[in-house]
Amino acid sequence: MAKSSSSLSPFRLAAESWAFLQSQPALFSVLFWFLILPVVLLDLLTEYWPQSEVISIQQIGDMGYILATLIFTVVAFWGLACVLLVGRRQVLSRAGRSRTSFRSVRKESVRLIFPLFFTSLLRGVITIEWSLIAILPATLFLLGSQECRATLSPVISAMGMLLSTGSQESMMAVQSSFLTRCGPIFLAIPLLIPALIYQLRTVFFGIVLTSENLRYRDALRRSRMIVRGKTWRVLWVLVALGVLFFAPAGILSFVVDVVQQMTIPELPIVSTLISDVFYSWAGLLFTLALVSFYGRLYKEKGRVQEVVPE
Secondary structure (H helix, E strand, O other): OHHHHHHOOHHHHHHHHHHHHHHOOHHHHHHHHHHHHHHHHHHHHHHHOOOOOOHHHHHHHHHHHHHHHHHHHHHHHHHHHHHHHHHHHHHOOHHHHOOOOHHHHHHHHHHHHHHHHHHHHHHHHHHHHHHHHHHHHHHHHHHHOHHHHHHHHHHHHHHHHHHHHOOOHHHHHHHHHHHHHHHHHHHHHHHHHHHHHHHHHOOOHHHHHHHOOOOHHHHHHHHHHHHOOOHHHHHHHHHHHHHHHHHHHHHHHHHHHHHHHHHOOOOOHHHHHHHHHHHHHHHHHHHHHHHHHHHHHHHHOOOOOOOOOO
């Protein structure tokens, strides 16, 4: 049992993901072309997309922005498919750890883009269904409380001000009133636990879809089966992996943001783009660690088989 616990150490999984990344040069190409570049271009579009006061031109611009966002989203799912396709070698025997080319990975992963997208969408819909347990009573309270409804508009305005200017003064002014008048809404938060558990138990759906050739509900069910009986352990490992990978990215992004504000405050997009690189690296390593984690849980159930033809 001690050996099993050691094999599921977040530090060991993180080290394995880094070692595996170094052994697969194709993943560096995937990182640049499919993970970093789409996010960077989307941020550039968001910052510099032309605006017009002419309604017809504005509508065309909005449609163009939406289309560009969809294209970059598809590219991002393509990148995820590439990472999972290469990463699934971690759950195989040593013979499955051979290198592969960026061209072959790119070509083979195309067929996985839409299954990944629609399985992710299905997972989100089911999560929302579970969330209705909390959403319905909160909505009923909101409809029945005129005082609470009266605070929503100022809160929304204050949040917009916070996001656009960073000013917290307006938010602090309405926060106390909102908490006092809408406090009972927060009693529904514990009712979100089933939705969170569902998200946790289906976290491996992408790996299942890639390595076991299951789709949609079947992929979600297999992920739940793998996690069943290990929910708390999976939660602990995922939180630890998130801290190991994303906390350094967050710290570096904060440092870059401070330096940017001190040196070139008129170009905040610079720190945003650099942060995109940090978080893309973190996301890649986190995904590889997740694949390795899945492989070890799978082995515990005695169901591992070589599903990738050489």
